[in-house]
Amino acid sequence: MAALDKKGLEFEKYSMPVERGKIKELVDAIGDRNPIYFDPGAAKLAGYRDITIPPTFMQVIDMWSGVHDFDSKCKKLGMNPLKVLHGEQEYEYLEDIYPGDQITGATKVTDVSVRTGSSGGMNIFRLETSYTNQHGQLVMISRSSIIERH
């Protein structure tokens, strides 16, 4: 099964700075008006030295670094884009992240499983991404499962 062969696959590393404008765009699209994402004064009162990122921001680094996008990820995993669903998503927060931080993402396929069922089978890809900053500190970890319906 071609899908099972993807276990252990490592994606090309990608890197991008955290940008104020991208933070603002994301919180505006979500409708999250917490000022710690755009007002440095409010962020300082919350214990940060500058504005910070909302909990799901790393998606922006994943998709906008110019290295990977939805289609290229589907190709890499051999998935039909029309059959793909996001199953699970976890983020672990280890260090504060600020505009100007250069974030590097390293993604690995940690597991692949194939399920069969009465309503049709599916391939489940488990991915883990570690995010490090320009100082080499591990700042966040993402774990996700991507489902491809058969």
Add this chain to the structure above:
Amino acid sequence: MGAVFSAGDTFAEYKKAPVSRLQLARFAGASGDFNPLHLFSGVGEKAGTGGVIAHGMLVMGMVGEAITRWVPRKALKKISVRFTGMTFPGDEITVSGRITEVLKNGEETRIVCEVTAKDQKGQVKISGSFEALV
């Protein structure tokens, strides 16, 4: 922080404005997820979703927004969710949360909580958990 957290406590439900197609376009641009399923009805029909569906990560963003109204952003250590249902334009998401465990370790208090996002019909879109140091 002074607040007392106990297992079983619930957080104030957080209700969002209805999801709009314009919001999906904005979210596509902001996040960089241009999967056509979220933008073009015809693609949704081909994929069997019955039309445009919202990005799961948009709904997770709303979950993150709710959580960081309940606990400070800086206190948040982990969010873990499962996407259990599709969200359509017009759906109104309400996020609810409850403390399931309070773990004390010396000076440190960690709360483990469950979190759920439902639409106006009560259909669950996201279920999961989060952890915060309080």
